[in-house]
Structure formats: structure tokens, C-alpha cells
Amino acid sequence: MLSLPRYRIESRxxxxxxxxxxxxxxxxxxAVIPLIPVWIMYLWLIMQSFSPKVNLGIIPLGxxxxxxxxxxxxxxxxxxxxxxxxxxxxxxxxxxxxxxxIVVLISTLGGYALSRMEFAGRTGMMKxxxxxxxxxxxxxxxxxFIILNKLGLYGKGYVTLLGITLVKAGLEIPMASxxxxxxxxxxxxxxxxxxxxxxxxxxxxxxxxxxxxxxxxIGAISIFSFLSGWSEFLxxxxxxxxxxxxxxxxxxxxxxxxxxxxxxxxxxxxxxFFTIPTIIxxxxxxxxxxxxxxxxxxx
Amino acid sequence: MRIxxxxxxxxxxxxxxxxVIIFIILSWVAPVALTLYLGFTDLSIKNFLAFIRDFFxxxxxxxxxxxxxxxFGGDPYLPEVLKITIIYxxxxxxxxxxxxxxxxxxxxxxxxxxxxxxxxxxxxxxxxITPGVIYALMWNWFIDPRYGMLNTLLSLxxxxxxxxxxxxxxxxPYSQILMIMVNGYIGxxxxxxxxxAAIKSIxxxxxxxxxxxxxxxxxxARHIIIPLLKWPIxxxxxxxxxxxxxxxxxILLIWGAGGGGGYAGIARAAGVMVWALYSYSKxxxxxxxxxxxxxxxxxxxxxxxxxxxxxxxxxxxxxxAPSKVEV
Numbered sequence: 001m002l003s004l005p006r007y008r009i010e011s012r013x014x015x016x017x018x019x020x021x022x023x024x025x026x027x028x029x030x031a032v033i034p035l036i037p038v039w040i041m042y043l044w045l046i047m048q049s050f051s052p053k054v055n056l057g058i059i060p061l062g063x064x065x066x067x068x069x070x071x072x073x074x075x076x077x078x079x080x081x082x083x084x085x086x087x088x089x090x091x092x093x094x095x096x097x098x099x100x101x102i103v104v105l106i107s108t109l110g111g112y113a114l115s116r117m118e119f120a121g122r123t124g125m126m127k128x129x130x131x132x133x134x135x136x137x138x139x140x141x142x143x144x145f146i147i148l149n150k151l152g153l154y155g156k157g158y159v160t161l162l163g164i165t166l167v168k169a170g171l172e173i174p175m176a177s178x179x180x181x182x183x184x185x186x187x188x189x190x191x192x193x194x195x196x197x198x199x200x201x202x203x204x205x206x207x208x209x210x211x212x213x214x215x216x217x218i219g220a221i222s223i224f225s226f227l228s229g230w231s232e233f234l235x236x237x238x239x240x241x242x243x244x245x246x247x248x249x250x251x252x253x254x255x256x257x258x259x260x261x262x263x264x265x266x267x268x269x270x271x272x273f274f275t276i277p278t279i280i281x282x283x284x285x286x287x288x289x290x291x292x293x294x295x296x297x298x299x
Numbered sequence: 300m301r302i303x304x305x306x307x308x309x310x311x312x313x314x315x316x317x318x319v320i321i322f323i324i325l326s327w328v329a330p331v332a333l334t335l336y337l338g339f340t341d342l343s344i345k346n347f348l349a350f351i352r353d354f355f356x357x358x359x360x361x362x363x364x365x366x367x368x369x370x371f372g373g374d375p376y377l378p379e380v381l382k383i384t385i386i387y388x389x390x391x392x393x394x395x396x397x398x399x400x401x402x403x404x405x406x407x408x409x410x411x412x413x414x415x416x417x418x419x420x421x422x423x424x425x426x427x428i429t430p431g432v433i434y435a436l437m438w439n440w441f442i443d444p445r446y447g448m449l450n451t452l453l454s455l456x457x458x459x460x461x462x463x464x465x466x467x468x469x470x471x472p473y474s475q476i477l478m479i480m481v482n483g484y485i486g487x488x489x490x491x492x493x494x495x496a497a498i499k500s501i502x503x504x505x506x507x508x509x510x511x512x513x514x515x516x517x518x519x520a521r522h523i524i525i526p527l528l529k530w531p532i533x534x535x536x537x538x539x540x541x542x543x544x545x546x547x548x549x550i551l552l553i554w555g556a557g558g559g560g561g562y563a564g565i566a567r568a569a570g571v572m573v574w575a576l577y578s579y580s581k582x583x584x585x586x587x588x589x590x591x592x593x594x595x596x597x598x599x600x601x602x603x604x605x606x607x608x609x610x611x612x613x614x615x616x617x618x619x620a621p622s623k624v625e626v
Contacts, residue, residue, distance in 0.1 A: 019515055027405045030398075035422050038484065040448055041437035042425065048440075057440075057448040102322075110319035119312035131606045132327055134538065136545030139575055139595045139602075142582045143330035143337065149351045170326025177319055202311060231430035234548055238583055249432040256436055256556035264440060271433045282428060 045275075048268035067265035068273070077254055080243040085273070091161060092230060092247040096277075098165035099229030103176045104222045108214070110173070111180035112206060116192070132174040141238055148239060157245050164235045172228060176221040183217030184210070223281050230277055248274045334599055337592035338365055344586035365593030376567075377577075384574040387478060388543045394483035395539045396532060399490030404520050407495045423491055426484040435552035438481055442467035468557045474569035482549055490535045497531045498524060534613065541605045545598055547576035574598065 043058040049067050051060035070085045082088060113119070114126060144167055148154045153163025187210065195205050211218075233249040240246060246254075252270055259267050339361050342350055346358040368374050402423070410416045426434060441447045450463045464470035467477050501524065509519050550571050555562030563580040566572045572580070575598060582591035 019517070023409050023516060026401070027409050030401050031405045031419050035419070036452070037441060037449070038422060038425055041441050044440060045437060056451070106318040106322060109315045113312045113315035117312040117315070119309070125316070127610070132323065134541060134606050134609065135327070135602055136542055137327070138548060139545045139578065139598050140327070140330035140334060141579065142588055142592050142595065143333035144326070146333060146337070146351070146588070147325070147329055167326050170322035173319055173322045231432070233432055233552065249430065252432050252436065253552065253556045256439055257558065260439060260557065261446070264446060267436055271436045275430060275433050278428065278430060
């Protein structure tokens with residue numbers, strides 16, 4: 001370095017400086033500027049929901065809870081008037097809890113068998129589950145519509161919601177079994193050997209030794225399937241025709257068309273209200289969920 | 300006693316698996332089989348009830364008409380749908396697979412600051428995490444010419460007023476740009492996560508050695524990182540092709556909600572009617588279940604073929620661990 005003439009060192013320094021300027025320019029253009037709309041949208045949602053009017057989208061003018069009136073007073077949508085938001089919230093909650101319960105119960109059983117038991121066709125079954133994971137379920141809506149009709153789970157209020165819950169759970173089960181299988185794989189065999197040698201039955205082993213060890217995995221799939229049931233739109237939108245049995249996403253969908261331009265505050269508050277579970281779960285267990293969302297089939 | 304033990308050992312795994320299998324048959328196998336079958340029928344609102352009562356009713360005919368319509372020009376709107384679908388899949392794929400590559404190199408390699416890069420990563424994930432209907436609500440506000448911010452921002456960036464549309468939802472090239480942007484924001488994070496994990500798993504020695512030898516960071520990105528990301532890139536392209544071909548929920552949500560619920564007419568007018576949405580609208584707003592299924596059958600066949608190709612291309616073990624780098 002020292003033997004180089006001074007001007008060459010200078011020009012190297014400028015080159016390095018130029019390079020790091022270009023580098024940060026790329027970061028700003030590629031990774032920061034496209035995020036401006038995203039940040040604005042989320043800020044708007046929060047500001048608009050607590051404010052009678054916003055300036056430039058994100059600067060609130062005053063504070064109000066009037067936008068949240070749907071929590072305690074009637075809500076009109078088309079020809080239908082709901083007493084308040086809670087009946088619809090309960091419908092949504094029923095689907096979310098139902099999906100979550102079924103998925104956890106069934107995929108924990110299945111995931112354990114896939115992880116720990118020898119049987120003919122084990123590899124084939126795993127391949128099949130991976131293939132299902134890649135296969136887009138949204139194109140099966142017509143056939144599912146006919147199956148629900150045939151099973152008598154269509155057009156009958158809560159029975160329809162039950163049908164949707166079963167179908168949704170079925171759509172989630174392959175991925176959930178795959179995830180929980182990964183958690184079972186991580187438990188050392190020795191723990192189970194010890195118990196089996198001591199004369200423990202497979203069932204007791206599963207219930208009292210293995211299950212507690214995979215609780216984090218169970219937590220993950222239950223949150224994940226809860227959220228996916230909570231925000232399920234297409235199935236309810238397609239199969240539920242009676243407004244009394246709508247869920248929050250479908251209600252909000254119809255409300256957007258009706259209240260757009262008229263009352264953005266109400267829509268923003270409704271949207272924020274609906275997003276609360278997602279926000280809570282993501283801020284408390286983000287690492288677990290991110291790991292799962294990566295494998296998701298969305299977009 | 301011994302025999303029963305051996306038998307039990309064979310039976311127990313299936314006891315654990317039976318519920319899984321029942322649900323998979325209900326939600327996956329039966330619908331796929333039924334879609335394939337329905338594609339060859341003339342099921343519509345006229346003979347629907349008879350079909351529900353009896354799957355083998357003589358009122359429903361087996362026919363090849365649907366596929367003739369699809370492949371031999373019986374549906375004048377279908378070429379338009381195909382064109383829109385190709386534009387949609389190719390553009391969003393470019394964002395999901397290649398834009399996100401630059402994005403993850405920027406965030407995970409160029410930017411050495413940990414908190415800043417975490418913040419950017421979480422921001423990019425927001426569109427994916429947000430429930431679809433809320434994402435649609437926010438976009439509907441954002442593109443609104445009077446209340447929203449998109450046109451304001453664009454004119455701040457120096458784009459003349461005449462070039463901004465009256466309605467982003469309806470004015471044609473703009474609506475298609477919107478369709479690509481909306482889905483690109485969701486898809487970019489998929490590639491970003493896969494690539495970021497892969498970049499993080501590159502042994503630091505490899506990069507340091509190159510830096511010591513006098514390579515600059517661009518050369519490292521170009522000659523070390525990108526070649527090592529070959530498999531992750533393949534994986535993202537393959538995976539996203541299939542999920543984009545079949546995706547329509549976000550388009551239905553944004554154009555349907557923005558247009559007051561009549562998604563089919565709006566999507567046609569705006570030129571955002573993609574293949575899967577066309578099938579959906581044929582079934583649920585025109586009640587031509589047979590024809591709609593035939594349109595879906597094309598996707599089912601393409602889907603199954605692509606999945607078989609994935610298995611061939613990636614092998615079973617690579618599919619299970621998509622983000623590992625192979626040096």
C-alpha cells in the first residue's frame with residue numbers, strides 16, 4: 001500500500017466511498033421506498049379509526065370513539081341491521097376455535113405416527129402430504145360446494161358454518177401434521193426408549209411423556225390454525241348466503257362497498273377490531289409463526 | 300398373544316392416521332376427483348338439484364363440450380383471460396423471485412445494521428401477515444382518488460396529473476398495474492424469507508476470503524451469493540408459479556369490495572379476470588358448474604404436472620428443507 005503513489009490511494013478511497021454510496025442507494029431504492037405505501041396504509045388504519053377526520057391520510061384531526069360505535073350500537077349493512085358486532089364476532093370465533101381444535105387434535109395424532117412409527121407406505125404418505133401442501137386448494141371450491149350440499153351441510157345456518165369448519169380444518173391438516181412432525185422429530189428417541197423399557201404403553205407414553213415435550217409445537221399449530229380460521233374469507237363468502245351467519249371478513253367485505261367514501265372511520269375501526277387477534281398473536285409469538293408462514297401457500 | 304401383538308403393531312399407526320386420512324379425503328381427494336368428473340358434465344343451475352339428490356341422475360350428461368369450448372374457441376372471452384393470466388403470473392413472479400433477490404441481498408447483506416434490517420424485514424412481511432380483507436380495505440382507501448394517498452404521492456414524485464387515472468380500480472392499464480403491485484407486495488416476502496435464510500447460512504469464511512482477496516461487495520453478491528442461491532431461486536420460481544396460477548382471492552377481495560360486491564362484472568371491466576377467478580365466477584355468479592369445473596381441471600392438471608416436476612427436480616429431501624444452501 002505504502003509504495004503506491006498518493007493519487008492512487010486517493011482514487012481508491014473515492015472509489016470505495018462511491019461504492020458504499022451506491023450500496024446504500026440500492027438499499028433505499030429497493031428496500032425502503034417501496035415500503036412507504038405500506039407504512040402509510042397501516043398508519044392510516046390506526047389514525048383514521050380514532051379520529052373524526054384525517055389530513056393527508058395519516059395526520060389525525062381530533063380524537064373520537066364514535067368510529068367504534070359498532071361495539072355497542074346497531075350496525076346497518078344493506079337491508080340487514082345487526083344489534084351490534086358481537087353476534088358476527090361469535091360466528092367468526094366459532095369457526096376459528098373449531099378449526100383450531102380439530103386441527104390440533106388430528107394433526108398431533110398423525111404427526112406422531114409419521115415421525116415415530118414404522119408402517120408400509122410411510123414415505124409415500126409424506127410425499128403425498130408435501131404434494132398437498134403445494135397444491136392450491138382454492139380451485140376446489142366448486143367441488144367442495146357440491147360435497148357440502150350432498151352431506152346436507154349447506155344453507156342451514158350454523159350447520160353450514162360447521163361444514164365450513166370441517167372443510168377448512170381438512171385443508172389445514174396436511175401442513176399442520178407436517179409442522180408437528182418436525183417437532184416430534186426433535187425429541188430424542190432415548191426419552192421414549194426409557195419409558196417403553198419401563199413398561200409404558202404407547203398410548204400412555206404419548207399422553208404423558210411425548211405430548212408435554214411438543215407443547216410449543218401444539219401452541220404454534222393451534223395459533224396458526226386459529227388465525228387462518230379467523231380470517232377465512234372465500235369459504236364463508238361463497239357458501240353462506242344468510243347475513244345472520246356471516247363472519248367478520250365477509251361482513252367487512254360488504255361494508256367496504258357500502259361505506260367507502262361515506263364513512264372511512266367506521267371501516268378503519270372495524271378493520272382494526274378484526275385485526276386485533278392477529279396483532280396479539282404476532283407480537284407474542286412471532287418467531288414461531290414466521291417459521292410457519294414461510295411455508296404458507298398465500299400469494 | 301404374540302400374533303395379536305404383531306397385528307397390533309401393524310394396526311396402531313393406522314389408528315393414529317385414520318382421522319388425518321378421513322379429513323384429507325373430505326377436503327382434498329374427493330374434491331379433486333369430483334372436479335375432474337364435473338369437467339366432463341353439463342351441470343348447471345338447471346339440473347343441480349337433481350344432481351344433489353342423485354349423483355347418477357339422467358338429467359346430467361357426460362360430454363366433451365366444455366373442453367371443446369376451452370380449446371377450440373367456443374368462449375370468445377377466454378383468450379383475454381389467458382392473456383391477463385400470463386401477464387399476471389409472469390410479472391408477479393418476477394417480483395416474487397427476482398426483485399426479492401435484490402431485496403434480500405440489500406437487507407441481509409448490504410445492510411449490516413441488525414435492528415434496521417429486522418425492522419425492514421418485518422415491514423415487508425406485513426402484507427403477508429395481514430388478513431386479506433383488511434389488506435383489501437387499506438388498498439381501497441389508498442387508491443381512492445379523493446381520500447387516498449396514491450395519486451398525491453405520485454404527483455409529489457413528479458408525475459403529471461394528466462397521467463394519473465380517475466380510478467385505479469377501473470381504468471385499464473392502471474388496474475392491471477394495481478393487480479400486479481397488490482400481489483407483488485404479498486409475494487415479495489416469500490422470496491425474501493427463503494433467500495435471507497439461505498444468505499445467512501453461507502459460511503462467512505467464504506465471503507471474508509473473497510473480501511480479503513480484494514473483491515468488493517458487489518462482486519461478492521454477484522459471484523458468490525447469487526450462484527449459491529441457485530436452488531432457492533429455482534424453488535421460489537417453481538413454488539410460486541403454481542400458487543400464482545391458482546390465486547384469485549386478493550383480486551376478488553379488492554375489486555369485489557371496491558365495486559360493491561359485484562366482483563365478476565368489475566373484474567371483467569377492469570381487465571383483471573385471471574384464469575382461476577374466471578372459473579370461480581362461472582360457477583358462483585353464472586351457475587355453470589360443469590364449464591367452471593372444466594376451466595379448473597386445466598389448473599388441476601397443470602398443478603399435478605408441476606408438482607411431479609418439483610419432485611423430479613428437487614428430490615424429496617430438498618423439498619423438505621428449501622432454504623439450505625448447498626456449497
